[in-house]
Amino acid sequence: METVSENACFGGVQGVYRHSAQSTGCDMTFGLFMPPQAKRGPVPLLWYLSGLTCTHENAMTKANAQAHAAQHGLAVVFPDTSPRGEGVADDAAYDLGQGAGFYVNATEAPWAPHFRMWDYISEDLTRVLMANFALDEARQGITGHSMGGHGALTLAMHLPERFASVSAFSPIANPTASDWGRKQFGAYLGSDETLWARHDSTLLMREKGFKGEVLVDQGNSDQFLDLLRPEALSEAMAARRQPGVFRMQPGYDHSYFFVSTFMGDHIAFHAEAMSGE
């Protein structure tokens, strides 16, 4: 693992690091905020998964996470959203290929060799983080925005032993029924739609739900409401009697101005859930 940069921030350190990942077969870059409390021992870790077109950097600079993470003593990791590099397949569209990994393991050409973001997050990056930083592996939470909200919810429901808490900002909530999902699952996973279901938060919520509370924020002025389908997830949460809160926030859109506004609530939510284990 190589250190790209480290900046003092809210008494802790905002770092950027690069490592070679087996899953994606390329170098991967991530941001990690370590709070001041980490100087005294391992701290809980919150994963923040980003949305379409983002790198590790967007949320790290725009999401207002570090102030609250320092207050609550959480580390926050900001992974990239796809494999990248010259040998990695790509597409001219913003919503397929590099910057649009969708947190799945691709099985189809030309994506299969590198687009294994599910394994990257749940295996490679987890291993790198635990080996190199003062993090408490037993206390992890996960959140994300848009495509990253989809990733957070699906990873948490499949790996409940790993994540004590899950939340999402305007997640792609029902990708098997949306153009943000059908296109990508078709490309990455092939035409058998039964294989898509394990990557759809609404379907997973109907099937298994999450062991702890779930927090979802959605702006009602979001320009992508038709693609996100929050109503499907909200219905599934209520039908399952899933403990948690689905908040429809009046006037907010899909931007980081929305994410940053409610980041404090999400970090407090995760801090409480992780301390309560």
Added chain:
Amino acid sequence: METVSENACFGGVQGVYRHSAQSTGCDMTFGLFMPPQAKRGPVPLLWYLSGLTCTHENAMTKANAQAHAAQHGLAVVFPDTSPRGEGVADDAAYDLGQGAGFYVNATEAPWAPHFRMWDYISEDLTRVLMANFALDEARQGITGHSMGGHGALTLAMHLPERFASVSAFSPIANPTASDWGRKQFGAYLGSDETLWARHDSTLLMREKGFKGEVLVDQGNSDQFLDLLRPEALSEAMAARRQPGVFRMQPGYDHSYFFVSTFMGDHIAFHAEAMSGE
């Protein structure tokens, strides 16, 4: 004035607007955060002047200002750092021309026709803001980062009737003795160095100081300490017995991770100064 965008943010509105400015002879873009309290009547206004290479956008998305502005009921304006456009002079260097206006009125060719950022901030933009938004003209404060800290300090010391409070993050503190200053003042103002003095915070502090308290934050791991010359300003503040605080923050560098860390302190400082009028 034209609305470029408006996003809900911390219960208020983060807007971006464009207008034609007489001083700079071109269209200018600025960001403005209006807090939720503005729905009930005019609110105080904090100016945030940005540094070299920045547009209106950098601090608006990275400085962590809106959370604290909403808490204290302040508006925050994020002006651009220079005139821009095809007919506007420029230079290949990052620290001269577009993105590097230095908050002066240029008198020399080729800069004089457009590079009048002093007048733009103190006249044109002030007029546009007061005419179009629920702002209390009698309660204004000013801050900024690096070149913008220089702008904030020099504007406040020259216009004490305008600004109730001033602060700065790692300001270019003594530009007449620095390569961040001598090069630009020579280009914009000509070779008569006596004309440069009114744009040097350290010299102004020696000559007149500021009527209220002054807050300055500087990181001691700043990669530009030699160019910023904080020791000159600190000495001048102490020699003048200027009420205020100069804080040397251990471990912090010149980045927005530094600015965002201490933004809450600065906004609280301005809110208190403006409410105490």
